[in-house]
Amino acid sequence: MAVHRLVYVSTTAPGLDQPSLDAILDAARRNNAEMGITGFLLSLDGHFMQLLEGPKAAVESTYQAICADSRHSNPVVVLQTDGETRCFPDWRMGCHVARQVRPQADMKQQTSTGVAGALPVSVTPDVRALFLGFRGSPGVSIGVQ
Ligand SMILES: Cc1cc2nc3c(=O)[nH]c(=O)nc-3n(C[C@H](O)[C@H](O)[C@H](O)COP(=O)(O)O)c2cc1C
Structure with a gap:
């Protein structure tokens, strides 16, 4: 059965703290299990x-609910596609919090270890490239969690 996939980026609400992120993940994991949704959230x-x-209808209705959430703003869809298998079959909502780091000589190495290490092997090359290329704000590099 085809799996619908949607990737978006958004801007975190100012002052969003760890307890708020935990509350988002609690709701996501509870609802996603019921809706047959799996996925991954990267915060940077x-x-x-x-x-x-x-399922396409479940992904679209969940995305609509997420768009209306005041804990972030300006959601923009960057990928919407159908696949045969899931990228995150075991994750109701995996999460990786990357931190801002100062550029260093070994940064390229560090960058790929941080997020790449959090992604399971089932992630397709197009989705992997999107997450590895994500920089949050322009000029910021991803650090290890
Ligand atoms: C960045 C972000 C990601 C979210 N991801 C999900 C998600 O994957 N699934 C979900 O059901 N809610 C997610 N939410 C929360 C929804 O916006 C909404 O608060 C939630 O679905 C309401 O669930 P409830 O009615 O059970 O409290 C997310 C919110 C934010 C800000």
């Missing part, structure tokens, strides 16, 4: 990138 330097995958 004031921005989110999230992948939702599952």
Whole structure:
């Protein structure tokens, strides 16, 4: 059966703290299990990138609910596609919080280890490239969690 996939980026609400992020993940994991949705949320330097995958109607209604959430703003869809298998079959909503780091000589190495290490092997090359390329704000590099 085809799996619908949607990836968006958004801007985190100012002052969003760890308890708020935990509350988002609690709701996501509870609802997504019921809706047949799996996915991944990356938080970096004031921005989110999230992948939702599952039945098309479930993905679209969940995305509509997420768009109306005041804990972030300006959601923009960057990928919407159908696949045969899930990228995150075991994750109701995986999460990785990357931190801002100062550029260093070994940054390229560090960058790929941070998010790449959090992604399971089932992630397709197009989705992997999106998450590895995500920089949050322009000029910011991804650090290890
Ligand atoms: C960045 C972000 C990601 C979210 N991801 C999900 C999600 O994957 N699934 C979900 O049901 N809600 C998600 N939410 C929360 C929804 O916006 C909404 O608060 C929630 O679905 C309401 O659920 P409830 O009526 O059970 O409290 C997310 C919110 C934010 C800000």
